[in-house]
Amino acid sequence: MRNKVRRRIFIITGIVTLFALAGAVISVLIERHVTEKSENEFVLQAEEKQNGIREFIGARTDILDLIATFMGGESLPNAEELSRMKTLEMSISARRLGVYIPTADTCLDTNGQQYSLYDISIWEDTLAGNNAISYLKDTGRIVLSTRWIRNGEVAGMLMAEFDSQPFSMKISEPVFNHNGTNLLVDENGEIIVNTVSPEFYDDKGNFLLAEETPGALKLMDYIRHFEEDADRVAEISINGTRYLVYGAGLPDYNGVIVVSMAKSEDVYGVTRKTVGLIAGLFVLTVVVLVFQVAFAMITGKKRDEEMERAISYDDLTNLPLKSLHKETVAAILEKGEGKYAYAIADVTGFKFVNSTLGYEYGNRVLKYIADILSKAVTKDENVCRTSGDHFAMLLKYDTVDELVKRLETMLNYCTEVPENDEGKAAKIFFRCGVYLINGNEDVNRIRSRANVARKGIGKSMSNEIAFYSDEDFNKDIEQHELESDLLNSIKNEELVVYLQPKYGIPEEKVIGAEALIRWNHPEKGMIAPNMFIPIAEVDGFVKEIDFYVFETVCRKLRDWKRAGRQLITVSVNFSRLHLYDEDFVGNLIRLSKEYEIEPKYLEIELTETAIYDEMDRLLDVMYLIKDAGFGLSMDDFGSGYSSLHLLREMPVDVLKLDKGFLDECGNADNAREQKVISHVISMAKDLDITVLAEGVETVEQKNFLQNASCDVIQGYYYSKPMPIDDFGRKYFKR
Ligand code: C2E
Numbered sequence: 001m002r003n004k005v006r007r008r009i010f011i012i013t014g015i016v017t018l019f020a021l022a023g024a025v026i027s028v029l030i031e032r033h034v035t036e037k038s039e040n041e042f043v044l045q046a047e048e049k050q051n052g053i054r055e056f057i058g059a060r061t062d063i064l065d066l067i068a069t070f071m072g073g074e075s076l077p078n079a080e081e082l083s084r085m086k087t088l089e090m091s092i093s094a095r096r097l098g099v100y101i102p103t104a105d106t107c108l109d110t111n112g113q114q115y116s117l118y119d120i121s122i123w124e125d126t127l128a129g130n131n132a133i134s135y136l137k138d139t140g141r142i143v144l145s146t147r148w149i150r151n152g153e154v155a156g157m158l159m160a161e162f163d164s165q166p167f168s169m170k171i172s173e174p175v176f177n178h179n180g181t182n183l184l185v186d187e188n189g190e191i192i193v194n195t196v197s198p199e200f201y202d203d204k205g206n207f208l209l210a211e212e213t214p215g216a217l218k219l220m221d222y223i224r225h226f227e228e229d230a231d232r233v234a235e236i237s238i239n240g241t242r243y244l245v246y247g248a249g250l251p252d253y254n255g256v257i258v259v260s261m262a263k264s265e266d267v268y269g270v271t272r273k274t275v276g277l278i279a280g281l282f283v284l285t286v287v288v289l290v291f292q293v294a295f296a297m298i299t300g301k302k303r304d305e306e307m308e309r310a311i312s313y314d315d316l317t318n319l320p321l322k323s324l325h326k327e328t329v330a331a332i333l334e335k336g337e338g339k340y341a342y343a344i345a346d347v348t349g350f351k352f353v354n355s356t357l358g359y360e361y362g363n364r365v366l367k368y369i370a371d372i373l374s375k376a377v378t379k380d381e382n383v384c385r386t387s388g389d390h391f392a393m394l395l396k397y398d399t400v401d402e403l404v405k406r407l408e409t410m411l412n413y414c415t416e417v418p419e420n421d422e423g424k425a426a427k428i429f430f431r432c433g434v435y436l437i438n439g440n441e442d443v444n445r446i447r448s449r450a451n452v453a454r455k456g457i458g459k460s461m462s463n464e465i466a467f468y469s470d471e472d473f474n475k476d477i478e479q480h481e482l483e484s485d486l487l488n489s490i491k492n493e494e495l496v497v498y499l500q501p502k503y504g505i506p507e508e509k510v511i512g513a514e515a516l517i518r519w520n521h522p523e524k525g526m527i528a529p530n531m532f533i534p535i536a537e538v539d540g541f542v543k544e545i546d547f548y549v550f551e552t553v554c555r556k557l558r559d560w561k562r563a564g565r566q567l568i569t570v571s572v573n574f575s576r577l578h579l580y581d582e583d584f585v586g587n588l589i590r591l592s593k594e595y596e597i598e599p600k601y602l603e604i605e606l607t608e609t610a611i612y613d614e615m616d617r618l619l620d621v622m623y624l625i626k627d628a629g630f631g632l633s634m635d636d637f638g639s640g641y642s643s644l645h646l647l648r649e650m651p652v653d654v655l656k657l658d659k660g661f662l663d664e665c666g667n668a669d670n671a672r673e674q675k676v677i678s679h680v681i682s683m684a685k686d687l688d689i690t691v692l693a694e695g696v697e698t699v700e701q702k703n704f705l706q707n708a709s710c711d712v713i714q715g716y717y718y719s720k721p722m723p724i725d726d727f728g729r730k731y732f733k734r
């Protein structure tokens with residue numbers, strides 16, 4: 001069971017882990033996919049903006065290129081050239097359009113004014129590429145420049161100065177879904193055209209992408225390490241805000257990069273939220289799953305434990321049930337540590353406890369015994385309730401004397417049962433059979449030997465302990481042989497039905513008979529029912545025997561009937577085992593019909609029972625028997641713990657007083673017992689029940705019973721049981 005739980009935990013943990021892993025992988029894949037898609041979308045939108053910026057700049061550069069086509073060689077432009085330049089200058093809204101002739105080392109604007117080159121780096125930049133774009137810090141203007149070549153040499157440079165604002169406006173256009181901006185930077189990270197997007201200025205107007213701003217250096221870093229072919233999307237953090245940056249070179253403008261950037265949150269926002277949601281849901285699912293699994297494991301474990309308990313432990317006493325006990329005993333013996341004895345104790349008079357003090361109190365007594373015994377055994381020993389009032393114990397011992405003393409003490413404690421609510425305590429004793437185990441013997445064998453020893457003990461008013469002996473062993477063997485022989489007894493026609501007459505008092509005439517079985521064993525001779533009926537009751541074979549007797553009686557009655565004889569009622573003994581057969585009464589009816597015997601000529605003898613849980617069933621069956629018209633007698637009344645109170649509820653016709661009852665009462669000295677029997681008789685008569693006394697042997701007994709108004713007498717005084725045909729010959733003389 002424990003292994004099962006462990007395996008279950010293992011499987012469940014495995015599943016949860018796999019699920020978690022799968023979830024993690026899926027989340028990562030989704031995240032990647034979604035990130036990639038978002039980035040692609042961002043790049044797409046950024047490229048669109050960058051193209052616009054390129055066109056914006058390109059349109060102006062194109063004019064410069066156009067001018068360059070009509071520019072001459074190494075000399076400054078002439079008046080005509082200047083005039084053409086002037087026209088074009090206006091078309092691009094330049095603040096100043098000029099030309100630089102390196103050989104002359106001077107610049108000339110369209111108004112014919114000479115001026116010096118602002119910065120030699122512009123010339124250098126222009127030489128390095130075809131064009132250049134620069135920022136003039138002094139004037140805040142943007143300069144676009146382009147060179148031209150004459151006779152294979154760079155002949156000069158055209159420069160257009162612009163207000164920065166249109167450039168700034170152009171590059172400040174949002175990049176991604178109406179957010180973000182662009183920058184125009186040189187390869188050193190210097191900003192050429194800055195953004196005016198308010199997103200990049202704080203409340204005080206500080207530019208957030210300035211180098212001093214925390215994180216902005218990273219932007220510079222990005223730019224400085226910008227490579228056209230490299231992975232161009234990067235994520236940087238500026239002042240705690242994360243941005244996605246995507247740069248692209250401005251072809252033909254030496255080293256200039258257009259950088260587009262947008263808040264990561266805008267780019268990934270929806271998708272990250274979605275992924276977050278998916279991940280959240282996933283985490284939630286895992287958490288729920290883990291809880292469910294934990295719950296299932298806890299309750300499952302509990303259920304397993306409960307089930308294990310239910311199938312292995314006795315509800316009433318909490319002691320292990322037979323199967324578990326057997327396993328435990330076998331395991332202990334297998335270890336072979338020390339000497340062991342097996343004891344089976346049953347409570348003498350327990351039925352009486354139940355019938356007089358009630359079933360509930362009976363249960364309390366059993367629980368009390370179980371508690372004492374379970375406390376008395378060590379962990380190397382074991383105790384179990386094998387059935388009703390039977391307790392079995394595996395006990396360790398050193399010497400037999402010690403074992404006996406220990407058992408006596410245990411049993412003495414057990415007899416001191418608690419009182420019931422009315423202050424009455426049951427008087428109980430134990431019959432305890434002990435078998436001294438020889439090593440690792442088979443548990444069934446051990447148990448049956450302890451049982452044999454126990455059964456050898458007669459009923460007495462004290463605790464009795466008996467050890468299994470060789471004699472018992474021989475009896476045991478004999479019993480086993482008998483058991484197997486018995487199964488073939490019907491087939492081999494070894495069972496013989498006897499009848500014992502019943503005499504009506506005072507007429508002293510035969511008014512009926514009781515059918516009693518005998519076993520004519522081929523080797524052992526005639527065997528009395530007391531010797532084999534208990535054996536047949538163990539495996540239920542007794543039920544076949546009873547019906548064999550019943551059918552034999554029916555057949556005989558039919559023969560007699562056919563022979564024109566006046567029938568008498570014959571009673572047949574039926575074991576209590578029939579009570580649980582649904583078709584018991586049905587079979588009685590079927591046979592009586594088959595042999596055409598009126599049910600009133602057949603009487604069913606049932607032994608009184610004080611076991612309460614059988615009571616309802618017993619009453620049901622009794623009424624079925626009565627309804628079918630059969631006679632019904634209660635056998636052996638007074639042998640056990642018969643209750644007159646119960647008698648009132650039972651639909652019996654005949655009360656058969658047990659021989660033992662009579663033995664005590666029939667004695668003339670026993671005035672008190674005689675009174676009891678007289679009262680039982682008169683009470684039964686009050687209830688319209690016929691009283692029959694069994695085992696009447698003496699004339700004194702007969703006289704006493706006659707005086708006490710007993711109705712019927714059965715006993716050796718009149719006749720012993722005899723073979724059925726002898727009976728017929730003797731009592732049906734024509
Ligand atoms: P029981 O049904 O109480 O039968 C009466 C027993 O008392 C019979 O013993 C009978 O022979 C014996 N008996 C009758 N008069 C006297 C007497 O004056 N003195 C003495 N000492 N004994 C007397 P039996 O035939 O040995 O049967 C014993 C028990 O075996 C029966 O007790 C009954 O419980 C059981 N039995 C017998 N035949 C059957 C059967 O066919 N089916 C079942 N289930 N049980 C049977």
Ligand code: MG
Nearest residue numbers: 514573605635
């Ligand atoms: Mg009987």
Ligand code: MG
Nearest residue numbers: 635636656694
């Ligand atoms: Mg009897």
